[in-house]
Amino acid sequence: MKVIGICGSPRRGGNTEYATQYTLDKIAAKGIETELIRLVDVNVRYCTACYDCVREKKCTINDDLEMIFQKVEAADGLILSSPAYHASVTPLMKCLMDRMGFSGRWRDNPMVATEKAYTFKGTPFSGKIGAPITVARRAGTTSAMTDLLLWFTVNDFITVGSGYWPMLLAGKGGARDAEKDTEGMSHLDHLAENMAGLILKLHAAN
Secondary structure, three states: OEEEEEEOOOOOOOHHHHHHHHHHHHHHOOOOEEEEEEHHHOOOOOOOOOOHHHHHOOOOOOOOHHHHHHHHHHOOEEEEEEEOEOOEOOHHHHHHHHHHHHHHHOOOOOOOOOOOOOOOOOOOOOOOEEEEEEEEOOOOHHHHHHHHHHHHHHOOOEEOOOOOOOEEEOOHHHOOOHHHOHHHHHHHHHHHHHHHHHHHHHHHHO
């Protein structure tokens, strides 16, 4: 059992990374392996709309996307986290979402002519557990979370929630102070509990 956490912040050691690692640590305490991937430490370019992935069944841009894709494909769960940049996810996270989502659709599905019915056969992410985390100084967390939730649902993940949306208010004046949002941290606790609990139940059922 494994959960991957992908942090979309361009700032190492910031509030979003803290929130992601905190949640992963809570999941690890339940006996589930975890791994944090910082997008600032890897090279994931933007999608070029070349459509090579339809034919090749993978993204053909030569960077770190395929490495990340394989890690997520092998895992049971995925956390995507991002600070709010103008009420959306960061460019780092958007590049990952675009390329992993679009190339993933064609791994097991052919592209058909527009006049034919499309029969969806699932993606490499079908049935995996997904959860979003967003962080902002004051506002933008909800719309950034919507970006992440829409990505999870269209890519056939099972999404988990908490007692409230898993978002933190932090970073006034650039401060690294996410832990001071005690209410937000409690929602991360419950998110980790729900995610770990569902993964454990699914493994027990199999």
